[in-house]
Amino acid sequence: MFSIDSMKSPSMPDIGQTGRVLVVEDEDLIRDMVVLALEGEGYAVTSAIDGRTAMSLLYELEPRAGELPFDLIVLDLMLPQVNGLDLCRLLRHQGYAVPILILSAKGSETDRVLGLEVGADDYLTKPFSMRELIARCRALLRRQRLNYLPQPSVLQFGDISLYPQECRVIVRGEELTLSPKEYRLLELFMSYPRRVWSRDQLLDQVWGQDFIGDSKTVDVHIRWLREKVERDPSQPEYIITVRGFGYRLG
Ligand code: CA
Numbered sequence: 001m002f003s004i005d006s007m008k009s010p011s012m013p014d015i016g017q018t019g020r021v022l023v024v025e026d027e028d029l030i031r032d033m034v035v036l037a038l039e040g041e042g043y044a045v046t047s048a049i050d051g052r053t054a055m056s057l058l059y060e061l062e063p064r065a066g067e068l069p070f071d072l073i074v075l076d077l078m079l080p081q082v083n084g085l086d087l088c089r090l091l092r093h094q095g096y097a098v099p100i101l102i103l104s105a106k107g108s109e110t111d112r113v114l115g116l117e118v119g120a121d122d123y124l125t126k127p128f129s130m131r132e133l134i135a136r137c138r139a140l141l142r143r144q145r146l147n148y149l150p151q152p153s154v155l156q157f158g159d160i161s162l163y164p165q166e167c168r169v170i171v172r173g174e175e176l177t178l179s180p181k182e183y184r185l186l187e188l189f190m191s192y193p194r195r196v197w198s199r200d201q202l203l204d205q206v207w208g209q210d211f212i213g214d215s216k217t218v219d220v221h222i223r224w225l226r227e228k229v230e231r232d233p234s235q236p237e238y239i240i241t242v243r244g245f246g247y248r249l250g
Pocket residue numbers: 025026027076077078079
């Protein structure tokens with residue numbers, strides 16, 4: 001069922017693949033075959049024999065907030081300790097967008113649907129060929145590069161809630177009407193709370209580098225944004241002026 005010759009790469013062997021893959025599988029034979037196949041493709045592979053080990057690898061190695069130390073997780077469903085579905089659900093709940101390929105001995109439609117419902121990106125039923133596995137992994141990693149920016153469903157700061165996928169902002173229970181530039185400014189501030197932005201950086205980020213104009217444009221938009229967001233725009237609590245530098249949120 002897991003034949004060695006099917007592990008040969010279907011693609012050109014001289015193109016090395018890049019990507020860090022975590023393989024979570026409790027069956028030694030399958031885990032070893034999967035690791036070997038992915039390493040043969042040039043991926044950096046780490047393996048875990050159960051859900052708890054996987055979690056400690058995911059979280060202990062976490063280099064910075066919002067980014068896991070892996071680009072892809074190959075995840076068995078039936079695992080000792082923490083099972084694959086719960087692990088998948090947890091990662092998605094925490095907002096991690098890392099692609100997840102589920103491996104399962106169960107082939108029923110219900111399991112497949114359940115796996116995709118908790119946020120897996122793809123699903124392979126055992127037995128599978130290594131060629132198929134590699135093709136799926138490669139597709140997931142490619143897709144991930146296209147939309148690598150994880151989009152949280154809500155950004156929260158004090159009384160402000162910003163919903164990036166809907167471009168909506170609620171402040172103290174009221175929905176704001178913002179111009180696109182005001183919205184982008186606020187989204188940028190809320191993505192990096194307390195970070196100080198110079199006027200030039202804000203121009204680059206929000207207006208784009210082609211913008212011809214001066215940094216007073218920023219001040220004008222900040223004033224408009226304060227009028228909408230602040231309780232008392234003359235005493236801002238949110239969008240703070242940092243003298244000699246620029247602006248920051250909070
Ligand atoms: Ca298993």
